[in-house]
Amino acid sequence: MNDGAGAFKQSPGAGAATCHGDEGDSCHRVGHSPGKRRLSELTEQLRAKSRKITGPRQKILDVLRMNRHPVTIKELFAQMPRGDCDLVTVYRSLHLLESMGMVKRFDFGDGTARFELIDGPDGGHHHHLICTRCESIVELEDCFAKEMELSVAKRNGFASVTHRLEFFGICPKCQ
Amino acid sequence: MNDGAGAFKQSPGAGAATCHGDEGDSCHRVGHSPGKRRLSELTEQLRAKSRKITGPRQKILDVLRMNRHPVTIKELFAQMPRGDCDLVTVYRSLHLLESMGMVKRFDFGDGTARFELIDGPDGGHHHHLICTRCESIVELEDCFAKEMELSVAKRNGFASVTHRLEFFGICPKCQ
DNA sequence: CACTTAATGCAAATCACTTGCAAAGGTGGA
DNA sequence: TCCACCTTTGCAAGTGATTTGCATTAAGTG
Numbered sequence: 429m430n431d432g433a434g435a436f437k438q439s440p441g442a443g444a445a446t447c448h449g450d451e452g453d454s455c456h457r458v459g460h461s462p463g464k465r466r467l468s469e470l471t472e473q474l475r476a477k478s479r480k481i482t483g484p485r486q487k488i489l490d491v492l493r494m495n496r497h498p499v500t501i502k503e504l505f506a507q508m509p510r511g512d513c514d515l516v517t518v519y520r521s522l523h524l525l526e527s528m529g530m531v532k533r534f535d536f537g538d539g540t541a542r543f544e545l546i547d548g549p550d551g552g553h554h555h556h557l558i559c560t561r562c563e564s565i566v567e568l569e570d571c572f573a574k575e576m577e578l579s580v581a582k583r584n585g586f587a588s589v590t591h592r593l594e595f596f597g598i599c600p601k602c603q
Numbered sequence: 604m605n606d607g608a609g610a611f612k613q614s615p616g617a618g619a620a621t622c623h624g625d626e627g628d629s630c631h632r633v634g635h636s637p638g639k640r641r642l643s644e645l646t647e648q649l650r651a652k653s654r655k656i657t658g659p660r661q662k663i664l665d666v667l668r669m670n671r672h673p674v675t676i677k678e679l680f681a682q683m684p685r686g687d688c689d690l691v692t693v694y695r696s697l698h699l700l701e702s703m704g705m706v707k708r709f710d711f712g713d714g715t716a717r718f719e720l721i722d723g724p725d726g727g728h729h730h731h732l733i734c735t736r737c738e739s740i741v742e743l744e745d746c747f748a749k750e751m752e753l754s755v756a757k758r759n760g761f762a763s764v765t766h767r768l769e770f771f772g773i774c775p776k777c778q
Numbered sequence: 779c780a781c782t783t784a785a786t787g788c789a790a791a792t793c794a795c796t797t798g799c800a801a802a803g804g805t806g807g808a
Numbered sequence: 809t810c811c812a813c814c815t816t817t818g819c820a821a822g823t824g825a826t827t828t829g830c831a832t833t834a835a836g837t838g
Contacts (some may be wrong), residue, residue, distance in 0.1 A: 586732060587778050597762055
C-alpha cells in the first residue's frame, strides 16, 4: 500500500498477455536464445541507480529475457533453478524493476499480475490478444488507443492519461 | 475455478470504473432516484431462468440500480441495511447475475472487482476514465475499440473477440 | 400444505501478494 | 584487500479479496 502512484496499486499501462507454462503448447517458448537486451546492459541500469546486482536479481532478469510474453511471478519463479531464491524475493524484485521502469506490469483480469521486460524506447507500448481457452497470447504491434487517450483527456480535463487495453477471443486452434 | 468460460475467470468485457464510497466526493451518488430499469423488470429476468427471487437478491438488485458507477462487493454490501444478508451471499449473487448477463464486471487493476447493472441492448458497452488520485470516475459514452476488435480478430484468426479498455489519469480537481 | 431444490449463513480455506525482522551479502572507501 | 554500512534476502506470519463445505432455511410447485 505504499508503492506506485495514487490510490491504485496498479500501474496503469496497457495490454495483456499470458501463458501458464505447464500446458506446453504454442505458447511462450522458454529457453530460446536471448531475444532481448544483454544482461550486462540490464544490470548496468540497476547499478546506475545504486541498486545492488545480486544473484537473485540476475537470475530474475535472465528469466525475463527468455520470455517473449508476460509471465506471472509463479511462472518466473518456476523457471528459476530450484532454490535460487525465495518467492518473496521475486515479488520484491519485480516491484523494484517496475518502479525503475525496467519491466511492465500487465493484468488481464484473472487476478494474477504478469510482467514483461521493457524493450523499446517508449517502453515498447503494446497490447495483447489472449485466447480465453488455451491462454495462448499474441503480441499486438500497434497501439490503437493513443489518439483516444488524447481526446478523452482533453474532453474531460484529465492530465497524464494512460490506458489499458486488452483483447480476448478464441484462437484458431481452439475454435 | 468453474464458472465463466475458459481458463480465465474474468469476463472479457471492457471498460473500467470505480469509487470507493467513503471519501464522499464528486463520485457516485448513492440514493438518487432509480436511474435504471424497474426492479420488477429485473426480477422477471431471474424468474425467467427459474432462479428464485429472494430477499437478498432483491436488495442487491436495488442497490445496483441506485449506483451509476461500478461498485465493489464491499460497497454494495455496505449500502444494504445491516443484517440484510451475508457478504458471501453478495458474492454469490453477483456471480449469478454476471453469468446471466445482468451485470458486468469491471476490473481496473486494484485487485477488487466492480459491478454495474447492464442497461442497454448491447450490454451498454462503455468504458471509464478513472482518476488515480481520488478514484472518481467518468463514464465514457463511446467505445473506440470496436473497429480494432474486428481488425485484430481478422488479422489473427481469432473468433469472438472482445476487449477491455480503461483510461487512467488525474482529474481536474486533483491536478 | 407438503415437497423439491435452490439459496443462505457461518466457518474455514484459498490465493495472490505484502510485511516484520533478523541474518547474509554487495559496495564504496580506507 | 578488508570493512563498515546499508541494501537484500529468507522465513514466518499477516492481509484482503474471493471461494467452498455443509447443514439449515426458504422459494416455487402441484
